[in-house]
Amino acid sequence: MSLLNRHWKPLMTLAALLLPGVGPDETVQAAEESLFVARPLTAENAFTAGIEGPACDARGNIYAVNFDRQQTIGRVTPDGKGEVFVELPGKSTGNGIVIGHHGTMYVADYVGHNILRIDPKSRAVSVWAHDDRMNQPNDLALAPSGCLYASDPNWKEGTGQVWLASLAGELLLVAPNLGTSNGIEVSPDGKTLYVNESVQRNVWAFAIESSGSLSNKRLLKKFDTHGFDGMRCDVDGNLYITRHGKGTVVKLSPAGKVLREVDVLGSKPSNLCFGGPDGRTVYVTEVDHRRLVQFRVDRPGLAFVRLRSTK
Numbered sequence: 001m002s003l004l005n006r007h008w009k010p011l012m013t014l015a016a017l018l019l020p021g022v023g024p025d026e027t028v029q030a031a032e033e034s035l036f037v038a039r040p041l042t043a044e045n046a047f048t049a050g051i052e053g054p055a056c057d058a059r060g061n062i063y064a065v066n067f068d069r070q071q072t073i074g075r076v077t078p079d080g081k082g083e084v085f086v087e088l089p090g091k092s093t094g095n096g097i098v099i100g101h102h103g104t105m106y107v108a109d110y111v112g113h114n115i116l117r118i119d120p121k122s123r124a125v126s127v128w129a130h131d132d133r134m135n136q137p138n139d140l141a142l143a144p145s146g147c148l149y150a151s152d153p154n155w156k157e158g159t160g161q162v163w164l165a166s167l168a169g170e171l172l173l174v175a176p177n178l179g180t181s182n183g184i185e186v187s188p189d190g191k192t193l194y195v196n197e198s199v200q201r202n203v204w205a206f207a208i209e210s211s212g213s214l215s216n217k218r219l220l221k222k223f224d225t226h227g228f229d230g231m232r233c234d235v236d237g238n239l240y241i242t243r244h245g246k247g248t249v250v251k252l253s254p255a256g257k258v259l260r261e262v263d264v265l266g267s268k269p270s271n272l273c274f275g276g277p278d279g280r281t282v283y284v285t286e287v288d289h290r291r292l293v294q295f296r297v298d299r300p301g302l303a304f305v306r307l308r309s310t311k
Contacts, residue, residue, distance in 0.1 A: 056275030065094035096139035110136035144190040183231030230271025242269040274301020
């Protein structure tokens with residue numbers, strides 16, 4: 001069995017056992033509530049205009065960057081109460097966040113050309129991966145092995161690339177010569193990496209090899225208007241993508257079909273994550289009002305299932 005799939009195969013079985021919304025019979029509960037309707041979670045201006053990130057821990061807290069002021073990571077409870085969780089050192093400024101095994105947090109530091117590692121108990125911040133060839137690491141995606149993929153756009157040139165960070169924090173360039181690579185995610189089976197390009201408005205799919213390298217690049221979907229930002233999967237492999245400038249989150253099937261779009265109460269959603277008590281709450285970082293918004297969905301997020309299976 002490949003390293004990439006060793007940790008992943010039990011997850012879907014565990015999901016059916018652990019989560020009330022993941023079985024084939026899902027969802028008297030979903031049918032009884034309002035789905036895909038956004039409402040604010042935090043007050044306006046709780047964050048700076050650099051609000052990004054977000055990621056949920058196993059307890060349902062939401063973490064997002066630049067809470068109250070730049071160079072912080074905020075922690076927000078499910079009822080919307082926020083605090084500064086970490087102050088980043090030096091000039092480091094966070095962007096995308098993922099939470100890995102044992103609650104370890106990884107943050108794309110676009111100023112320092114780093115991927116930072118934060119211990120969930122001590123809150124100690126360290127540089128986990130660094131390469132001066134990075135443009136500005138943007139968003140992160142967790143592979144089944146615990147390795148990370150990082151998107152790395154060059155906004156000035158309209159180009160980008162993708163890096164693979166090993167468990168030891170060693171970086172390998174796995175996808176050069178892209179457009180403005182931004183949102184990034186791994187499919188539920190661990191076999192596909194999705195990368196979107198904000199300026200070019202493409203969503204690409206790559207096959208993930210057992211080594212973590214990428215092959216067979218194919219166009220999943222091209223949009224005619226509005227750029228992209230963050231991107232995450234639900235347990236069925238549907239992609240939820242923020243439409244920066246349009247003010248929506250689009251739900252895209254694994255075949256590239258638009259299933260629906262959700263108005264998220266501001267024109268510039270920057271990123272999203274899944275959380276809540278059952279993994280069916282989507283939290284969106286919304287730049288216009290510098291706040292988090294939320295909406296309920298019919299199926300849990302992949303990251304939620306992963307955290308519940310390893311906590």
